[in-house]
Amino acid sequence: MIRPSRNHPGFWAFVAHRVSGVALALFLPLHFLALGLALESDAALDRFLSAADNPVFKIAEWGLVVLLTVHLCAGLRVMALEFLPWRDSRKGLIGLGAVTAVAVGAIFLLRVG
């Protein structure tokens, strides 16, 4: 079995898009479970929200924000490549998405901190 020759930005952009998508899909049921606490009682939701103030949750929130940005940028990149008139911007768009994700992650950290 010959290993594929994949070490280039386009492939890693695909991996980032796919991994962030799977991670967000795993997050969504937990998100709905948390929101569903409101159906039980105000107190149950409030208890969860106060627990969400601890630093571990803040780190997880930061990860969530970065994942959302990565997934959004990767999806917009694919749509731009496939629906806009072609410009050879494959790697430029990957770079722009990566910089945007880092910037959004940094802004989130600054605002939380």
Next chain:
Amino acid sequence: MTAARDERERLSVEVWRGRDEGRFETFAVPHRANQTVLDVVTWIQRHAAPALAYRFACRVGVCGSCAMTVNGRPRWTCRTHVSKVAGADRRLRIEPLRNLPRIKDLAVDLTPFFEKWQRAQGRFTPTRNRADPLAPVSPESPARKAADAGIECINCAVCHAACDVVGWDPDYLGPAALNRAWTLVNDERDGDRRGVLQAAAAGGGCHSCHTHGSCVEHCPVGLNPTAGIAGLKRRSLLDLVGSGLP
């Protein structure tokens, strides 16, 4: 003949022997100046392993028949210098192309590759005969420029071997067949451009592409099949909403 750099300098070359089941055989090959990977394979066949199966014809990057996997990367071996790929340890590992059935050693069966060209309707449908005057085609028209950008494909199957989607979905037409379809969709002389577009956009066609760009990264003649496939996606969408090809 190229001069020997130093007769004591040897390349250590691992070559795949066998079909799906097999093993690597290691050869010590004299390292020469300006030596290509195809030179190395030919030296092995002529001096060490006469039964070694491989394929080549023109040796100058035109016929597209000598592609192999060299140190893990699909390449045209006749235009790949050893000095570019061997590194300081002077090691080469040469295997057949991925994503195609193996015949023996370094030779793969290209039948599925060319069958996909046919499935993508990658053949010209003429609208004139030899008695008609030449069709006037402006080289400056956007469609002709798009066709010209993809027309120099040498059918080497390097993109086919590099493509992840071809590996995942054996039904996928692959970058070369779709690139060919894109040149025909943009060829105003072709009599069935809509048929080409429909064949290229059918199941296993352009919409299966994940836009990794491995074809662009590996194409030895610098073509951009990803651009053509993106063009086919756009054109098939336009066709769906009724503003496509005549």
